[in-house]
Amino acid sequence: MKKLLLTIIIFLTSLSLFAQSKKIAIVIHGGAGVIKRENMTPEKDKAYREKLDEALNAGYSILENGGTSEEAVISAIMILENSPLFNAGKGAVLTHNEECELDASIMFGKNLNAGAVAGVKTVKNPILAAQAVMHNSKHVMLSGKGADTFAEEQNLELVEANYFITERRHKSLLKAKELEQSQGYIERGNDEGNNNFKYGTVGAVALDQSGNIVAGTSTGGMTNKKYGRVGDSPIIGAGTYANNNTCGISCTGHGEYFIRLGVAKDVSDQMKYQNKSIEEASEHTIQDQLTEIGGTGGLVGLDKDGNIVMEFNTPGMFRGYKKTKETTVVKIYKGE
Numbered sequence: 001m002k003k004l005l006l007t008i009i010i011f012l013t014s015l016s017l018f019a020q021s022k023k024i025a026i027v028i029h030g031g032a033g034v035i036k037r038e039n040m041t042p043e044k045d046k047a048y049r050e051k052l053d054e055a056l057n058a059g060y061s062i063l064e065n066g067g068t069s070e071e072a073v074i075s076a077i078m079i080l081e082n083s084p085l086f087n088a089g090k091g092a093v094l095t096h097n098e099e100c101e102l103d104a105s106i107m108f109g110k111n112l113n114a115g116a117v118a119g120v121k122t123v124k125n126p127i128l129a130a131q132a133v134m135h136n137s138k139h140v141m142l143s144g145k146g147a148d149t150f151a152e153e154q155n156l157e158l159v160e161a162n163y164f165i166t167e168r169r170h171k172s173l174l175k176a177k178e179l180e181q182s183q184g185y186i187e188r189g190n191d192e193g194n195n196n197f198k199y200g201t202v203g204a205v206a207l208d209q210s211g212n213i214v215a216g217t218s219t220g221g222m223t224n225k226k227y228g229r230v231g232d233s234p235i236i237g238a239g240t241y242a243n244n245n246t247c248g249i250s251c252t253g254h255g256e257y258f259i260r261l262g263v264a265k266d267v268s269d270q271m272k273y274q275n276k277s278i279e280e281a282s283e284h285t286i287q288d289q290l291t292e293i294g295g296t297g298g299l300v301g302l303d304k305d306g307n308i309v310m311e312f313n314t315p316g317m318f319r320g321y322k323k324t325k326e327t328t329v330v331k332i333y334k335g336e
């Protein structure tokens with residue numbers, strides 16, 4: 001009798017552990033900013049939604065088939081990097097010197113392993129370079145020429161620097177320079193109406209069947225940025241963070257503010273030290289802390305139970321998530 005009871009308990013425990021570890025989810029963003037319905041054509045609106053949908057489905061199907069959260073994040077981010085719609089990879093914004101300098105990072109929540117690149121100019125998919133730094137180097141971040149050289153040594157696909165440049169981003173740069181001349185430095189977020197600093201950084205966070213959380217972010221940074229400027233996206237703890245015990249977070253917004261607050265880790269820390277839920281922690285970080293110091297932007301994230309957050313203080317954020325086969329949620333504007 002005792003033996004039977006023990007067998008039943010073991011069976012039920014393993015059943016519930018199995019059910020728990022089966023929870024999968026992916027959440028992505030494609031940048032936050034002055035993104036308003038009235039400034040968007042129906043065609044553009046549709047194109048953005050379709051790309052976000054494609055990225056979510058690619059990531060989700062990997063998770064569903066037993067793939068890892070790392071594979072899901074990489075696949076979703078690569079789709080967005082390869083699309084000229086977003087400010088990452090092809091279609092990245094231009095620096096003051098009319099170049100693209102790309103930043104990316106990735107973090108593995110199981111062992112806090114992480115990799116990042118800053119200011120790469122020739123790597124087709126910077127997120128792959130960040131992943132290679134995580135796995136194949138002793139370092140967490142490589143920057144500039146050295147990061148490009150490392151990517152080449154890793155046999156990653158390289159492209160001519162002008163592969164990333166699009167007409168639209170070039171026009172935005174010219175407009176930004178014009179505004180800078182006439183009005184001085186333009187604070188991002190105050191660019192109401194003309195969208196010249198339009199965002200489009202991309203990021204993804206996924207939870208796989210083994211309960212591992214991975215977060216990644218990729219960006220061209222900010223239009224008209226100074227040579228060598230590094231934003232929050234490649235900085236672990238600022239733009240990206242993942243810890244299986246708390247959450248995974250990917251940010252987008254005015255990087256300087258995200259760095260000062262250490263936004264991504266701030267959310268995780270509130271969960272760890274104050275027992276807050278991911279919803280409470282994200283809301284506090286974005287709506288109170290970030291807003292108080294004048295920063296604009298947002299974040300997406302998920303916790304170990306697959307609870308999703310998509311928090312921002314701008315008029316819009318390209319975003320979406322998928323937790324079940326049947327539904328894919330994609331949103332752009334505030335209040336949607």
Ligand code: ASP
Pocket residue numbers: 031032087199200201219220221222230231232233239251252253254255256
């Ligand atoms: N956070 C990025 C940066 O400051 C830009 C963005 O998310 O749009 O480089």
